[in-house]
């Protein structure tokens with residue numbers, strides 16, 4: 008469960024007092040994990056066209072910010088994309104469906120970024136199965152800048168409550184090119200309940216919850232040391248850590264104050280959702296999953312362009328036993344028989360969250 012500034016305030020409101028001494032103020036003011044955010048500033052700073060595009064591609068959205076990409080450079084203008092299997096999510100994503108959606112986001116962002124230098128990207132996916140490499144990619148001359156390219160650095164997954172105003176109909180119509188936009192009151196209410204019930208199921212399924220808690224990075228030094236997973240940083244969260252309220256143990260304990268406040272605030276966040284968008288595919292092959300990721304990435308850039316916020320809420324789409332009733336309900340609501348819902352997102356007007364950590368490009372290249 009990601010604790011945000013609001014969560015922190017709520018927990019502080021629950022009784023924790025932090026002495027705001029001058030030294031504490033100085034300490035808290037320096038809590039930004041700058042090293043973990045450096046890849047955002049470094050994006051585009053490479054002469055080699057492949058590295059140029061890859062330095063943006065690694066900013067792609069991906070499940071639990073696992074960043075499951077590994078690159079093997081070949082020749083002058085090509086590389087092979089591999090999946091880093093140490094970054095799988097065996098409990099919440101046992102068939103690696105979401106990981107492949109994230110790899111699709113990476114490939115589409117690569118392609119969009121390459122157009123900033125008028126380069127075209129040929130992506131050859133490997134045949135079904137993908138036990139080995141994911142794709143061979145070649146970058147050559149000859150593309151016009153993608154209209155979505157200017158929005159790469161502002162794109163976010165917005166895990167916050169949205170404003171109490173509807174998504175304008177002209178925006179819903181434009182976004183229908185990417186997925187089914189749900190704005191009708193009754194359907195939105197049903198999805199709010201589904202996404203909450205599914206999230207609570209994850210919170211109370213110990214092995215699924217533990218998978219997330221194990222990926223939490225508590226505070227600046229943990230985030231900088233492992234710039235991936237669920238980053239719990241910034242002055243407010245570090246205040247709670249200092250006070251001993253926000254700990255790995257409390258996040259695993261449904262009886263703890265920190266856990267219960269998190270549930271309350273997540274519930275409020277989900278209820279502050281004016282619309283949803285769902286992406287489905289006819290089949291559910293690896294190619295379908297990658298294609299869905301590519302579509303999601305373009306959607307996320309388009310929402311950025313329109314000033315809208317987008318937040319994936321994937322729990323009901325996860326494939327493990329305890330989640331099965333919610334998975335079935337999600338498919339009843341959002342898919343035709345035989346279709347697979349690949350992504351479900353909250354849609355609305357929201358704040359602009361800060362950047363999330365990334366491993367530097369150099370660490371993702373196998374033979375750099």
Ligand SMILES: Cc1cc2nc3c(=O)[nH]c(=O)nc-3n(C[C@H](O)[C@H](O)[C@H](O)COP(=O)(O)O)c2cc1C
Nearest residue numbers: 068069070071072105108109163164319320321363
């Ligand atoms: C396939 C997929 C599933 C995701 N599921 C969730 C989710 O259930 N809840 C959530 O808060 N974020 C979800 N995300 C968003 C990631 O957490 C986010 O992309 C990552 O932390 C990096 O943050 P950024 O997108 O703001 O750069 C998902 C992203 C992808 C690609």
